Amino acid sequence: MTRGGRSSRFWSRDRRGVPALESRGDAAIRMFHVSKAYGAGSFALRDVSLEFRKGEFVFLTGPSGAGKTTLLKLLFSAEQPSEGQIVVLGRNIARLGRTAVPLLRRRIGVVFQDFKLLPRRTVEENVALSLDVVGTPRRAVRQKVFAILKQLGLQHRRYHHPLSLSGGEQQRIAIARALVNEPEILLADEPTGNLDPDLTLDIMDLIASAATRGTTVIVATHELSLVSRYGKRAVRLDGGGVVEDSLPPGAPA
Amino acid sequence: MSRSLVQLGYFTRTALRGLRSSPITSAIAVITIGVSLVLVGAFMLLLGNMEGLLDRFGDDLYVTAYLDDALAAEDQRALVELVTTVEGVEHVRMVSKEEALERFRAGVGRGAALLEGLDENPLPASLEITLAPARRTSDGLRIVVESLDGLPGVADLASGQDWVEGYLRAVALIRGVGIGLGVILALATLLIVANTIRLAVLARDDEIEILALVGASRAFVAVPFLLEGLVQGAAGGAAALVLLLGIFHLVLPGFEFGLEFLLGGVAPRFFSGAEAAALVGGGASLGLFGSVAALSGGWRA
Numbered sequence: 001m002t003r004g005g006r007s008s009r010f011w012s013r014d015r016r017g018v019p020a021l022e023s024r025g026d027a028a029i030r031m032f033h034v035s036k037a038y039g040a041g042s043f044a045l046r047d048v049s050l051e052f053r054k055g056e057f058v059f060l061t062g063p064s065g066a067g068k069t070t071l072l073k074l075l076f077s078a079e080q081p082s083e084g085q086i087v088v089l090g091r092n093i094a095r096l097g098r099t100a101v102p103l104l105r106r107r108i109g110v111v112f113q114d115f116k117l118l119p120r121r122t123v124e125e126n127v128a129l130s131l132d133v134v135g136t137p138r139r140a141v142r143q144k145v146f147a148i149l150k151q152l153g154l155q156h157r158r159y160h161h162p163l164s165l166s167g168g169e170q171q172r173i174a175i176a177r178a179l180v181n182e183p184e185i186l187l188a189d190e191p192t193g194n195l196d197p198d199l200t201l202d203i204m205d206l207i208a209s210a211a212t213r214g215t216t217v218i219v220a221t222h223e224l225s226l227v228s229r230y231g232k233r234a235v236r237l238d239g240g241g242v243v244e245d246s247l248p249p250g251a252p253a
Numbered sequence: 254m255s256r257s258l259v260q261l262g263y264f265t266r267t268a269l270r271g272l273r274s275s276p277i278t279s280a281i282a283v284i285t286i287g288v289s290l291v292l293v294g295a296f297m298l299l300l301g302n303m304e305g306l307l308d309r310f311g312d313d314l315y316v317t318a319y320l321d322d323a324l325a326a327e328d329q330r331a332l333v334e335l336v337t338t339v340e341g342v343e344h345v346r347m348v349s350k351e352e353a354l355e356r357f358r359a360g361v362g363r364g365a366a367l368l369e370g371l372d373e374n375p376l377p378a379s380l381e382i383t384l385a386p387a388r389r390t391s392d393g394l395r396i397v398v399e400s401l402d403g404l405p406g407v408a409d410l411a412s413g414q415d416w417v418e419g420y421l422r423a424v425a426l427i428r429g430v431g432i433g434l435g436v437i438l439a440l441a442t443l444l445i446v447a448n449t450i451r452l453a454v455l456a457r458d459d460e461i462e463i464l465a466l467v468g469a470s471r472a473f474v475a476v477p478f479l480l481e482g483l484v485q486g487a488a489g490g491a492a493a494l495v496l497l498l499g500i501f502h503l504v505l506p507g508f509e510f511g512l513e514f515l516l517g518g519v520a521p522r523f524f525s526g527a528e529a530a531a532l533v534g535g536g537a538s539l540g541l542f543g544s545v546a547a548l549s550g551g552w553r554a
Contacts, residue, residue: 099471116462116463117463130467133464134468138262
């Protein structure tokens, strides 16, 4: 594995000069020469090969239009790659049938900038959605939802409706919904983009804590201050391609 | 608790929440289904009663063969024996000229005085021919009449065949109109329900997107909408049933003459339990198929 210092590439080349993935057995996500085009010649991603290990916390950075959101969408099968292969939790995304996509998504939590909460459902009902779809009994649903809300300091808000809460509280509910099923992967797309700076670290700490419990966490953000603060691996995209894949100095390889 | 029961609980809560969230659209769908089923149900009631009347008339069907006055008594007895052997004939009874006059006299009551001035009995002798049970239908009656027609000594034949055939034509006409109307109303109702559910799908676009995000299967997303259609249809069917029951007991008795004309004085009957259940079930099916049509277009996920 050649990964290590700042700007080191995650990829090596084999003897024929073809990029080859040096994959570890504990990979949660592997992307092989993935491209995504919208219409002829309009590439959102171009020949991206990446690997994310289980329990790894990774930032995806880059300017608007770099391809961060597209990459995340490919990982939870909201989009299909135009070229290349993606293996998520051992499943090849391109070969997933219609019935297999929901099964994969139950193992992935997703958090968005705009929270995506249902305004007419209570906090408890919003968080419970992840458990309802897998047929969790109601009593267990209530217990699990209460536990995660308590963990996030929102148990007193469980019968409130999202619109009566602050932006930070709404994002914490979205995180609770993403984490209540104990997902193996947590994807966050600009999770602090709509929040005041003083709430940003609060939310990021919650997301980072998931990685300490073994969840692979990928956070797309354009806030470089967060990347330097947390000292985690950062993959920088630009124009749909990976331009940098780095660890901060001194970080374990 | 099994997973299916847990999910059924979720589906029911979600469907009822969906109905509550758009009460006006839901009410319009229920009323549309109800009105359609009232019309279809009214035709079903009318047909059921008319067909029931035909069944009851079957027992009273018989043929009267009027005899030539010139036929000798011996020939009359021979004719009775001959007619008894005709296929489909169960029993033959001879009515003499005298008996026919007595019956007429008894039938007209005080008007019998008119008969006093007659020099001779103008009424012919006749044979009253009862049909075998299997032949007590319009076709059975026609076959027996054709067999008797032209027998020596038979001057004329009378039966309810023309009336029965006319009544059958009326029943067939009403059935045809009822089926045609039913098909048109069913299609219109399907479109209305499909539209209502489609609007519900569009209104809950964000909910569907989030459900898909957290790993809901297509069935998990679709079932609450199907239940909504089913409930709307069943509610429309139940409303139609209640309305028809009200019309039957409160309004119908005011139209005695029309009933007498259509049903010949036989008391009309309402739907049996199974027929009532079929009406509500028909509404539920319309609602369900409307929802299926609405969801067949897919949704954003």
